[in-house]
């Protein structure tokens with residue numbers, strides 16, 4: 125699996141290429157608080173290019189019909205576009221079309237897996253689903269750096285089934301304690317769920333090692349690819365993960381569309397989570413037979429325009445070159461952590477410069493609350509994220525309750541990173557003088 129942008133030989137974007145690319149994102153041209161917008165919050169949600177906005181609008185202008193149902197032309201066209209989008213996303217992440225399930229977002233995708241496993245534990249899904257059933261004392265392993273979306277669904281699944289949640293702690297430098305894997309992943313381990321790229325630290329976890337340890341123990345691997353799918357080239361088949369999730373809105377698509385990837389044979393053995401229309405072969409008053417994946421997990425009227433827009437988004441990313449995006453962001457990420465590390469009273473959470481990362485870093489400023497930094501920067505049109513970034517245990521591990529996070533994307537410039545660094549220095553001087 126390609127996880128190391130450092131190793132990529134791809135060329136970052138030239139200044140003129142970047143300028144041309146930015147012209148596709150009209151929002152980047154606007155002013156905020158009297159300053160040109162400097163958008164450094166793409167880790168929360170990305171901006172959208174015209175190609176994506178147009179794809180969604182065109183669909184409403186010309187097709188707009190429920191998919192997989194109607195006998196009319198618009199319904200047939202909408203269905204074709206909906207399925208073409210699925211094929212684009214499948215190609216983009218190295219999966220087959222029927223292994224891509226549409227969800228509202230990554231959070232829903234993880235909950236879908238957890239509730240489907242609950243249903244299997246309750247005896248639903250027959251013989252095929254028995255392999256997913258959890259017994260009291262079975263173990264679910266996560267890491268200490270998970271987003272709450274990849275922690276709470278497992279806490280709840282453990283509470284429903286009597287399984288035990290264990291976690292891989294962090295070493296002093298903020299990387300995972302891989303030396304503890306032999307103790308943490310063993311014969312009781314049934315699920316290993318971890319983030320590919322930390323939404324707080326920006327570092328890339330070693331997927332291959334974790335997959336190997338999980339599979340040696342016979343456990344299923346769930347990869348949270350929310351912060352990797354937008355920024356790195358993924359090959360899910362090659363990675364060996366069993367399930368993976370990501371959200372469209374972080375990768376140029378609108379909100380309301382996410383993806384659950386599952387290996388075909390697993391998806392077809394897993395009982396459904398939501399049930400209702402459009403996911404069945406036959407229904408009687410007593411019961412129902414369910415369609416194979418992906419339809420068995422897509423109950424109800426689907427998010428057609430959002431899926432089509434996500435298809436347009438991955439086509440846009442592919443045309444820009446995912447390896448080139450990774451190279452661009454690796455450079456920006458190093459510039460960001462080098463600059464932050466050089467500012468007195470700033471502590472970068474996790475590994476500093478030199479460690480492979482995406483263009484994202486979080487930091488603490490001694491004596492200044494992250495909300496004050498955020499407000500100060502916002503007055504200059506610089507948008508960043510403050511708070512715990514849905515990762516309270518990780519912040520607790522670093523002895524802080526909140527941090528300031530800057531995150532880049534393919535449209536971010538060196539100058540924007542430099543404006544952030546200058547803004548942070550000025551904020552420290554301002555609040556220091558007013559302390």
Ligand code: PLP
Nearest residue numbers: 229230231271273323350351371
């Ligand atoms: N996992 C990670 C690593 C994230 O960064 C996020 C979003 O910030 C999520 C999961 C949840 O994504 P969503 O809120 O789109 O479901």
